[in-house]
Amino acid sequence: MPLDYLPALWLTVKLALVTSVLLLIIATPLAWWLTRWQCGFKPIVQAIIALPLVLPPTVLGFYLLIAFSPDSPLGAFWLNTFGSTLAFSFEGLVLGSLLYSLPFAVQPLYGGFSQLDNRYLTVAKSLHLTPLAIATKLVLPLCKSSFAVAFGLSFAHTLGEFGVVLMIGGNIPHETQVVSIALYEQVESLNYTGAHTLSLVLLAFSLLLMVVLYWFNGKGGLGWNSQSR
């Protein structure tokens, strides 16, 4: 019986993994730019990025559903390019999750980059380090805990996704049926044994993830800050 849930579990992990990797790639330059950008419009941009934190996921899901429809420019472009619709597809879920979890990747990185003492960068530039060397030898090691937190939080948050998935993905086994949706279905059909199994798996996994995150953050999160004399 529990083996029936494996596809949903695998799909959830795959979605979370793809989303968090893509988010690190997107959020790193975005957060870096945001840290350095001084402009009156900055709070507006910050607010837009933070919006998924407070917006009911169904609202986000609804707008995404509209945007994914072949009538909209994005939906039409996708259909023309790839020959399939975005709605009710794994790719659509990834796109939705990216938006939904964006603040969970951007905010830790923004925090880490803001705390990075500017004089490290001044010194590194005065030593003629290349931008790549500055990124890999300095920023990445000094902000590694921020990167870990950004990755972990996006991963965990995508695991817990429900409303957005329901709106844009529906409940297609092997394609869009993630654990949270499968759980909902079990409850709907009054299969409480299955619901218990899925809930427990999600609960245990999320708890483990958060413990690892806090352990990592507590160990390294303040490390470079207290070391900078």
Place this chain on the structure above:
Amino acid sequence: MEFSVSLNQRVSLSASFSPAAKMLGVSGVSGAGKSSLLSALAGAEPSAKVNVDWGIDAARVGVVFQQPMLFPNLSVQDNLLLSKRYAKQGSIEFQKVVEGCEISELLQRPVTTLSGGEGQRVAIARALLNGPDILLLDEALSAIDITRRHRIYRFLSANAETGYFRCVYVSHDWQDLALFSDALLIIDKGRKQHSGMTQDVLNAVSVDELGSNPFALLEGEVTQTAEQSAHALQIVSIDNTPLFVNQCSVVDSRAKFVLYASDVSISIPAKDNSLESEQSSILNALCCEIKMINDSEAKTSGKVLLTLQAGNQCFYSRISVLSLSRLGLEKGQQVVARFKAL
């Protein structure tokens, strides 16, 4: 070397210095804008308007802050090697820098275990290894003890003299500024107060600006170095009088040392004018003339400040009003200034 810097309301000044000035000292009271000036010269102030001619095309500018800002994820050695990897051709050799900054025993240490002074030495070494044409030091030696600090200044000065780089250093310590700079820039409230060759600036700076214990910079010929002598003191000749000196900077057998007013006592010469007749632990005695007696603080502190001249060099002595009257000192009188080997 000349620059003009304008940074918000904090700094607005321009200054130019002779090409002979390899070591430029910058000073001023706290909050005068010294750090802002250096930061702007380092190109780290985006809002600053900086116009600078270092006298070298496409000059590489290295900067060291009071806080060493060593990369904490790397060991001391890896910090140095990283800098070396991006160095320009023909910069100073690794071993020479490590010895000059006295960090041989620190190489394997993690950066996080270094004390403030150790970190500063490593930071200076890291900057030097990169081969800067201009080295900006923002109180970068402040946590190093005086003897070692002077050795490192001497090392920097010698390499600047060789033409490896020019150094602009901010310091609060008048002795460091007087001993090791060729030129000085004194700023106040972000504006230039004095600038020029060191001795000229020191002459222009009023006694009040030198603080409660004014000093003079004396220069003389080294007749015996500390290494040659049995007592580890240099012998410097001023006005044909041999003086024993401990802390000094020597360039081409010319020695400079700083003499504080509080370190100088006055005595009346013996009838036969012989200085050796009396025994004292105070090694130095210099015949001089009282040029001025400043008693403006006599009422409040009970002290007067004498300006003395030996040969063509002036220096100060701070003595009590009581001594002044007991010895019956007057302007124009010949006296003997005595001070310990400093």
